[in-house]
Amino acid sequence: xxxxxxxxxxxxxxxxxxxxxxxxxxxxxxxxxxxxxxxxxxxxxxxxxxxxxxxxxxxxxxxxxxxxxxxxxxxxxxxxxxxxxxxxxxxxxxxxxxxxxxxxxxxxxxxxxxxxxxxxxxxxxxxxxxxxxxxxxxxxxxxxxxxxxxx
Amino acid sequence: xxxxxxxxxxxxxxxxxxxxxxxxxxxxxxxxxxxxxxxxxxxxxxxxxxxxxxxxxxxxxxxxxxxxxxxxxxxxxxxxxxxxxxxxxxxxxxxxxxxxxxxxxxxxxxxxxxxxxxxxxxxxxxxxxxxxxxxxxxxxxxxxxxxxxxxxxxxxxxxxxxxxxxxxxxxxxxxxxxxxxxxxxxxxxxxxxxxxxxxxxxxxxxxxxxxxxxxxxxxxxxxxxxxxxxxxxxxxxxxxxxxxxxxxxxxxxxxxxx
Numbered sequence: 001x002x003x004x005x006x007x008x009x010x011x012x013x014x015x016x017x018x019x020x021x022x023x024x025x026x027x028x029x030x031x032x033x034x035x036x037x038x039x040x041x042x043x044x045x046x047x048x049x050x051x052x053x054x055x056x057x058x059x060x061x062x063x064x065x066x067x068x069x070x071x072x073x074x075x076x077x078x079x080x081x082x083x084x085x086x087x088x089x090x091x092x093x094x095x096x097x098x099x100x101x102x103x104x105x106x107x108x109x110x111x112x113x114x115x116x117x118x119x120x121x122x123x124x125x126x127x128x129x130x131x132x133x134x135x136x137x138x139x140x141x142x143x144x145x146x147x148x149x150x151x
Numbered sequence: 152x153x154x155x156x157x158x159x160x161x162x163x164x165x166x167x168x169x170x171x172x173x174x175x176x177x178x179x180x181x182x183x184x185x186x187x188x189x190x191x192x193x194x195x196x197x198x199x200x201x202x203x204x205x206x207x208x209x210x211x212x213x214x215x216x217x218x219x220x221x222x223x224x225x226x227x228x229x230x231x232x233x234x235x236x237x238x239x240x241x242x243x244x245x246x247x248x249x250x251x252x253x254x255x256x257x258x259x260x261x262x263x264x265x266x267x268x269x270x271x272x273x274x275x276x277x278x279x280x281x282x283x284x285x286x287x288x289x290x291x292x293x294x295x296x297x298x299x300x301x302x303x304x305x306x307x308x309x310x311x312x313x314x315x316x317x318x319x320x321x322x323x324x325x326x327x328x329x330x331x332x333x334x335x336x337x338x339x340x341x342x343x344x345x346x347x348x349x350x351x352x353x354x355x356x357x358x359x360x361x362x363x364x365x366x367x368x369x370x371x372x373x374x375x376x377x378x379x380x381x382x383x384x385x386x387x388x389x390x391x392x393x394x395x396x397x398x399x400x401x402x403x404x405x406x407x408x409x
Contacts, residue, residue: 006195006196006199007195009199009203009204010195010198010199010202010203012203013198013199013202013203013206013304013307014198014202014303014307016206016307016311017202017306017307017308017310017311018307018310019314020307020310020311020313020314020315021307021310021314021349021353023314023317024246024310024313024314024317024349024352025345025349027317027336027340028242028246028313028314028317028339028340028343028349029340029343029344029345029348029349030336030337030339030340030341030343055341057341
C-alpha cells in the first residue's frame, strides 16, 4: 500500500477519534451548558432542601427556565440559601412568586418549581423569593401520619 | 514430596522472572519510545495497522452494544416509568465502563494478537537477531513504535466506541421504542459530566492501551522461536491482556468513583 494511503488512513482515524471525543463532550455530557448561559441570579431560602443538588433544573409550569447555581447554609438562620440562575428571556416572573422543591415522579430527581404570583413587579437579578416551600421529607411525613394515627 | 516442592519453587521463580522481564522490557520500551520523535513515520505505520484497521470492528461492535443497551435498559426502566432515563443508562455505561473495556478486549483480539504473532515470527525467522548484528536495536526500531501506537490508538478507538454506542442506543430508544428524543439527550446531558465521567473513561482507555500493548509485545518478544511457541504466545497474550484489562478496570473504577 502506498505511503499516501497509509497517511490518509491514519489521519482519518485520528480525526474520527477526536471527533468522537468532541461528540462525547458536547452532545453526551452537554458541555455547552457549562458555559454560563446569559441570565440573572435570584435566591430563595428554604428550611430544608431535601435531595436538591446543584445543576438541578428550575421550571415554571413545567417549562425549563433555569438551573440551581449553588446551595449554601446560612450561618445565622440555619436555613438553606439556594441561588437560582434564570435564563434570559424569562424576566417576567412576578415578584411574589413561590419557589417550591418538588420531585419529578416518585423516584426522580428533585427540582425547583416556581408558582407565579399576581404582582406586576417582576424579579430582577439579586432578588429573593419571599414565599418558599421546602422539600417534602418522606420520613417526616410518615412520622406525622403515625402520630395522628395514635391520637 | 521433594519433587512437588521443587516444581512449586520453579513455578514461582518462573513467574517472578516473567514479571521482572516484562517490567524491564517496559522500561526499555518507554526509553525507546523517543524514536517516534526522531522517526514519526514508524509510528504512523503502526497506528495505521493497529488503529485504522481496527475501526470497522470497533464501530460495528459499538453500534450493536449500544442498541442492546438501549433495548435492555428500556425493558427494565419502563416498569418503573423511568424509560426516559434510558439515554442516561446507555451513555453512563458506555462512557464509564463498556467503551474502554470492550475496546481493549477487541483491541487485544484484533491488534494485540497480530502484534504478538508478528514479533514472535520475526524472532523465529531470526529477523530480530540479524537486526542486532547490523547494530540496529530491535527494541527501539520494532517494539517501541508498536507500543506507542497502541497507546495512541486505544483511547481514540474507545472514544469512537462510546460515541457510536450512544448513537446505537439513540436509534433503538428514539427510532424503535418511541422515546422522546429531547428527553433522551437532556436526561443524558444532566447525568453525564465531563470531569468525572468522560475524563475517567479516557484515563481508563489510556491505561488499557498501555497494558494491551505491553503484554502483546512482551509475549511476542519472549515467544519460543517455533511455530508452536508463537501460536501459544499469541493465545496467551490475548488471554492475559483480557484478564489484566478486566482486573485493572475494577481497580481503576474503585479508585475513581468512590
